[in-house]
Amino acid sequence: MIELLNINKTFWVDQKEVHAVKDVNLHIQKAEIFGVIGFSGAGKSTLVRSINLLERPTSGQVIIDGVDITRLSDKELRNLRQSIGMIFQHFNLMPSRTVFENIDLPLKRTGISKAERVKKIEELLELVELKDKAQAYPNQLSGGQKQRVAIARALACSPKILLCDEATSALDPKTTNSILKLLKDLNEKLKLTIVVITHQMSVVKDICDRAALMENGRVIETNTVYNLFSHPNVESSKDFIEMAGNKNAFIEVLNKKNELSYIKKDIPIYLLTYTGDATGQALMSKLYALFKVEANILFGNIDYIKDKPLGQLAVQLSGENENIEKALEYIKEQKIDLEVLR
Numbered sequence: 001m002i003e004l005l006n007i008n009k010t011f012w013v014d015q016k017e018v019h020a021v022k023d024v025n026l027h028i029q030k031a032e033i034f035g036v037i038g039f040s041g042a043g044k045s046t047l048v049r050s051i052n053l054l055e056r057p058t059s060g061q062v063i064i065d066g067v068d069i070t071r072l073s074d075k076e077l078r079n080l081r082q083s084i085g086m087i088f089q090h091f092n093l094m095p096s097r098t099v100f101e102n103i104d105l106p107l108k109r110t111g112i113s114k115a116e117r118v119k120k121i122e123e124l125l126e127l128v129e130l131k132d133k134a135q136a137y138p139n140q141l142s143g144g145q146k147q148r149v150a151i152a153r154a155l156a157c158s159p160k161i162l163l164c165d166e167a168t169s170a171l172d173p174k175t176t177n178s179i180l181k182l183l184k185d186l187n188e189k190l191k192l193t194i195v196v197i198t199h200q201m202s203v204v205k206d207i208c209d210r211a212a213l214m215e216n217g218r219v220i221e222t223n224t225v226y227n228l229f230s231h232p233n234v235e236s237s238k239d240f241i242e243m244a245g246n247k248n249a250f251i252e253v254l255n256k257k258n259e260l261s262y263i264k265k266d267i268p269i270y271l272l273t274y275t276g277d278a279t280g281q282a283l284m285s286k287l288y289a290l291f292k293v294e295a296n297i298l299f300g301n302i303d304y305i306k307d308k309p310l311g312q313l314a315v316q317l318s319g320e321n322e323n324i325e326k327a328l329e330y331i332k333e334q335k336i337d338l339e340v341l342r
């Protein structure tokens, strides 16, 4: 559906070259929710803005449904842009226009009749659950409601693709969840292809099927979200995910304080990462039942990625040395990742 081939984008700032996007290749499938993640400045916005040529790549091809859109005429490009909606962190609504008028703006450009526009706007307001706000002005709305208006406006011309640039970054967690749920519903109902840029890990975990991780303009890994979080292929993906996740909090404490009363000094700390149906609790009982090895749990966390559990436990093991060896072997056999933290 969307193919980005060898995309590069350079900006010139004060006669210095900024290489914002470097040799990016991506394939985004129809009706998937695809995430683009990475730290601020990684090149996410620049890359995603190349999908509708808001940012024209310095080199490379942007192919949408088989058509290289970098070769379209201005008129063809204007038409194409109607099939790609976009929403932003700060909503970008017209403050002097009502909700109704904001949604009407892109519709007016299509040349359809007033009656058809009114009907369409009513449908859109219903879709985003804002029927009673048609005559309100943006400053009379909450952040979540403003983003719903922006979504309705982005969908006005029935696009095939919706680009979301940090669309929930200015919202509180509860409102974020309701917007994510709306995006998920739209994806299912309308078979809408959605590209989500975010620096919020929770957003990616909640709604994305696959994601690309960017660093310094490059895509360093493209993977299913579950694999990205449970078994990243690239070492620096792992760093990013740990930084953005929970394990780091524990390691930070561990690094800061050499001695913690509940950590035994001279034995290793293991970090176990388990996916799917394995549970930490059952494993710990098994280690005792099979090997008489006791596990002292120092840290535990369970994350849900698209409703599938991903657990982590930091433990120290005590028992006969020989039995601990066997227990470690057993853990590896269970397809649990085992890492020595210290």
Ligand SMILES: Nc1ncnc2c1ncn2[C@@H]1O[C@H](COP(=O)(O)OP(=O)(O)O)[C@@H](O)[C@H]1O
Pocket: 011, 012, 013, 018, 019, 020, 038, 039, 040, 041, 042, 043, 044, 045, 046, 047
């Ligand atoms: N219009 C622009 N002019 C000059 N430099 C830009 C422009 N847009 C982005 N950049 C630079 O490109 C790099 C990537 O920016 P951006 O795509 O916004 O990253 P992200 O969205 O991941 O935070 C940054 O170094 C940024 O300063």
Ligand SMILES: [Mg+2]
Pocket: 044, 045, 046
């Ligand atoms: Mg950005």
